[in-house]
Amino acid sequence: MAFLRRSPRTVAPVPTSSRRTANDLRVGETATVCCLKDPEMALKLLEMGCIPGTQVRLAGRAPLGDPLMLVLGDEEYTLSLRVSEATTIQLKA
Amino acid sequence: MQETPTAPRPTTLPPSNRPAADPHLPRLALIGNPNSGKTSLFNQLTGLNQKVGNFPGVTVDRKTGMAQLGGQRRAEIIDLPGTYSLYPKSLDEQVIADLLYNPDAADYPDFVVVTVDASNLRRSLLLFSQLADLGLPAILALNMTDLAAERGIQIDLPALERELGVPVVPMNARKGVGVAALRIVMAERLAAPPALRFWEPEGDLLPLVRQIRYYFNLHNDYLALHYAHQFRGLRFLSDDDRAYLLELTEKYKFDSTARQAEETIGRYARINELLLEVVTVTRTEQREPASNKIDKVLTHRVFGYLIFLGILFLLFQAIFAWAQYPMDLIDQGVANFNELLQNNFSGPLVRLLTEGVIAGLGGVLIFIPQIALLFAFLAVLEETGYMARVTFLMDKLMRPFGLSGKSVVPLISGLACAVPAIMGARTIESWKDRMLTIFVTPLMSCSARIPVYTVLVALVVPDESWLGIFNMRGLVLMGLYLLGLVSALVSAFALKKILKARERSYFIMEFPVYRWPRWKNVGLTIVEKVKAFIFQAGKVIVAISVLLWVLASYGPGNRQAQAEAQVQQQAAAQRWPAAETERQVASARLETSYAGTFGHVIEPVIRPLGFDWKVGIALLTSFAAREVFVGTMSTIYSVGQDADLGTVQQKLANEKDINGQPFFTPVRALSLLVFYVFAMQCMSTLAVTYRETKSWRWPLGQLVYMTGLAYAASLLVWQVWG
Numbered sequence: 001m002a003f004l005r006r007s008p009r010t011v012a013p014v015p016t017s018s019r020r021t022a023n024d025l026r027v028g029e030t031a032t033v034c035c036l037k038d039p040e041m042a043l044k045l046l047e048m049g050c051i052p053g054t055q056v057r058l059a060g061r062a063p064l065g066d067p068l069m070l071v072l073g074d075e076e077y078t079l080s081l082r083v084s085e086a087t088t089i090q091l092k093a
Numbered sequence: 094m095q096e097t098p099t100a101p102r103p104t105t106l107p108p109s110n111r112p113a114a115d116p117h118l119p120r121l122a123l124i125g126n127p128n129s130g131k132t133s134l135f136n137q138l139t140g141l142n143q144k145v146g147n148f149p150g151v152t153v154d155r156k157t158g159m160a161q162l163g164g165q166r167r168a169e170i171i172d173l174p175g176t177y178s179l180y181p182k183s184l185d186e187q188v189i190a191d192l193l194y195n196p197d198a199a200d201y202p203d204f205v206v207v208t209v210d211a212s213n214l215r216r217s218l219l220l221f222s223q224l225a226d227l228g229l230p231a232i233l234a235l236n237m238t239d240l241a242a243e244r245g246i247q248i249d250l251p252a253l254e255r256e257l258g259v260p261v262v263p264m265n266a267r268k269g270v271g272v273a274a275l276r277i278v279m280a281e282r283l284a285a286p287p288a289l290r291f292w293e294p295e296g297d298l299l300p301l302v303r304q305i306r307y308y309f310n311l312h313n314d315y316l317a318l319h320y321a322h323q324f325r326g327l328r329f330l331s332d333d334d335r336a337y338l339l340e341l342t343e344k345y346k347f348d349s350t351a352r353q354a355e356e357t358i359g360r361y362a363r364i365n366e367l368l369l370e371v372v373t374v375t376r377t378e379q380r381e382p383a384s385n386k387i388d389k390v391l392t393h394r395v396f397g398y399l400i401f402l403g404i405l406f407l408l409f410q411a412i413f414a415w416a417q418y419p420m421d422l423i424d425q426g427v428a429n430f431n432e433l434l435q436n437n438f439s440g441p442l443v444r445l446l447t448e449g450v451i452a453g454l455g456g457v458l459i460f461i462p463q464i465a466l467l468f469a470f471l472a473v474l475e476e477t478g479y480m481a482r483v484t485f486l487m488d489k490l491m492r493p494f495g496l497s498g499k500s501v502v503p504l505i506s507g508l509a510c511a512v513p514a515i516m517g518a519r520t521i522e523s524w525k526d527r528m529l530t531i532f533v534t535p536l537m538s539c540s541a542r543i544p545v546y547t548v549l550v551a552l553v554v555p556d557e558s559w560l561g562i563f564n565m566r567g568l569v570l571m572g573l574y575l576l577g578l579v580s581a582l583v584s585a586f587a588l589k590k591i592l593k594a595r596e597r598s599y600f601i602m603e604f605p606v607y608r609w610p611r612w613k614n615v616g617l618t619i620v621e622k623v624k625a626f627i628f629q630a631g632k633v634i635v636a637i638s639v640l641l642w643v644l645a646s647y648g649p650g651n652r653q654a655q656a657e658a659q660v661q662q663q664a665a666a667q668r669w670p671a672a673e674t675e676r677q678v679a680s681a682r683l684e685t686s687y688a689g690t691f692g693h694v695i696e697p698v699i700r701p702l703g704f705d706w707k708v709g710i711a712l713l714t715s716f717a718a719r720e721v722f723v724g725t726m727s728t729i730y731s732v733g734q735d736a737d738l739g740t741v742q743q744k745l746a747n748e749k750d751i752n753g754q755p756f757f758t759p760v761r762a763l764s765l766l767v768f769y770v771f772a773m774q775c776m777s778t779l780a781v782t783y784r785e786t787k788s789w790r791w792p793l794g795q796l797v798y799m800t801g802l803a804y805a806a807s808l809l810v811w812q813v814w815g
């Protein structure tokens with residue numbers, strides 16, 4: 001969390017543990033990214049366009065529940081990521 | 094969007110001011126996000142005129158090509174690995190830093206061509222913005238304009254050009270639209286250092302950055318910042334440089350991860366401002382993209398796996414059945430050529446050429462159909478975007494074994510041949526996953542084991558059915574394949590515990606939308622892989638074959654001559670027909686050759702497995718390549734060279750042990766079979782593992798581990814049941 005505190009754009013107002021994450025989305029549900037929990041994973045996510053403030057939609061899950069497919073933003077491109085990675089994406093309430 | 098070449102802007106010199114003949118060929122690097130059309134553009138610009146080498150010190154392929162720019166003008170292009178940013182996340186991406194951060198490097202590019210996906214401009218511009226801030230002269234190849242138009246994205250090209258200060262060339266690399274314009278822009282050398290700064294180190298970063306900048310005499314703050322972030326990975330820095338940077342970053346408490354995140358967010362903010370000015374989106378009616386509909390079927394919990402199985406079946410069909418015709422042709426061709434030589438010339442040199450060099454070469458060439466077919470298949474699956482879905486479907490299943498979804502394709506390809514399969518493991522970004530995959534792939538039963546399996550299984554397993562449906566031989570054969578698969582998974586599991594990952598493993602990737610494959614790209618992939626195989630692995634196979642031939646043809650002292658004389662005497666006394674004499678002579682010579690001697694030497698070692706010195710020779714020669722097993726057995730058991738399998742089998746069946754009982758009992762055959770399931774007996778695989786891992790540790794590890802496993806398994810079989 002260290003880096004998030006430094007940058008005013010991404011300060012998390014609520015204790016992070018209680019937040020919903022991308023893994024909690026129902027299939028087809030859309031939400032807005034609030035912040036990214038794991039600093040290193042955050043770099044990767046940011047570079048791939050998963051920025052705080054973007055919309056994400058859970059497009060589906062693999063038959064065994066993991067990994068999942070997230071559709072990002074209005075540009076409509078799909079990321080595939082593991083549950084462990086998706087849980088680092090926290091959503092706005 | 095129009096496809097007209099962009100007019101030269103006042104920021105660049107008009108072409109006439111430049112020297113007409115350049116002292117050196119302009120060199121440019123092609124860089125862009127994965128799936129931004131970089132490969133398509135590279136192929137468009139260079140055609141077949143490409144070379145694949147290695148970046149120094151790493152396994153990453155270094156593709157270079159010559160682009161014809163019209164008239165006499167040409168440019169050398171380096172294709173860099175696809176990446177989302179200049180901060181490397183994988184070893185592949187590291188080569189970008191090595192190339193771009195060292196202006197003194199031999200192949201430092203004069204300018205970069207950045208492929209940018211117009212339908213996903215925000216994210217593509219992130220990489221461009223970093224390159225821009227490094228001050229590299231650039232051309233922006235605005236690709237996928239067709240997709241952008243489809244989605245109602247309009248880009249104000251003049252405004253974008255004005256803002257960025259570099260030439261922007263709209264294109265569709267798939268169809269080749271805009272490539273001519275890009276050639277002109279490249280030929281006129283209009284690439285310009287970008288005018289716009291997206292993000293610059295400031296505030297408390299400046300003291301650190303300035304110090305680095307002056308120490309290394311760099312032209313740019315942002316480049317200096319990258320030294321601070323990446324000095325550990327930069328190959329061109331000396332140890333002293335690194336120590337200096339380490340000291341500095343510690344002194345300033347430089348937190349690389351946090352700074353990168355800050356920078357990336359800052360860049361997106363600037364990019365968003367830019368996009369507000371140059372992009373307008375008129376929403377076309379919101380219909381669900383076709384890709385999503387296809388995904389509903391292809392990743393369905395039932396159909397998804399069924400379709401995958403179907404595709405696998407087709408793949409096997411191709412590799413086992415279809416490849417057989419060209420393989421037979423090659424085999425026949427090499428044999429005919431050899432015969433031609435042998436009939437017209439004689440002498441030890443000719444024998445070395447025919448039995449050593451050409452036979453070895455034949456062993457290389459024969460794999461070409463399978464390799465070509467396998468890679469054609471993989472290329473189509475990759476090009477259409479299906480491969481990403483396979484990864485998605487299989488990831489959870491593979492993870493308990495320390496492998497990832499991305500290991501599935503190499504493992505499956507390993508059933509055909511471990512050589513292309515190991516090359517296919519390149520798509521795995523995580524170092525640990527990739528090494529595990531490479532290490533265990535040869536345990537999958539490859540097609541070279543098929544002749545061994547068929548001969549031995551047919552020898553001891555009756556051709557009967559079990560429960561009236563299953564053919565016994567088929568069942569045993571399947572059991573052998575399963576044994577290979579299980580051992581691969583278990584080995585991966587064990588190795589996972591031992592291996593320390595040097596980098597964090599990510600699974601996250603972008604799902605490409607489904608597309609129709611471009612056949613030209615498929616063709617280029619095939620040519621590239623086949624070439625790599627012939628020149629890299631081929632050298633080793635031929636060398637080993639020659640060595641083996643020498644070992645099997647010559648013996649210590651005059652023992653061979655003595656043995657031959659003895660056989661001749663016997664033949665004269667018993668009036669053998671000439672053909673029989675010839676076979677017996679060959680057999681006697683082999684027994685007294687270096688290889689035969691070696692067979693006798695290792696006999697004590699392999700006797701606990703139930704093998705004798707003859708099998709020992711077959712094992713020894715099999716270490717170059719398993720497919721020589723049948724040939725060696727037929728030579729040793731003095732069957733004529735051109736015997737078909739049936740007669741080898743008869744000879745093996747007729748072989749008696751000292752008590753006059755058949756030598757190949759079911760248990761002995763099983764012991765040998767198990768040995769072949771596990772043992773690492775393929776020079777090509779070792780050579781390619783070395784090439785892919787750039788370290789002898791891995792191929793040696795495979796050799797020792799797999800052969801040890803084979804020995805232990807055979808020992809178990811023979812000691813328990815023999």
Ligand SMILES: Nc1nc2c(ncn2[C@@H]2O[C@H](COP(=O)(O)OP(=O)(O)O)[C@@H](O)[C@H]2O)c(=O)[nH]1
Binds near residue numbers: 133134175265
């Ligand atoms: N519609 C469209 N597809 C393209 C264009 N350029 C490339 N492609 C396709 O995009 C996919 C990825 O392209 P590729 O060149 O392999 O991208 P790379 O990963 O950056 O090397 C391929 O299926 C191409 O045929 C384009 O301008 N328009």
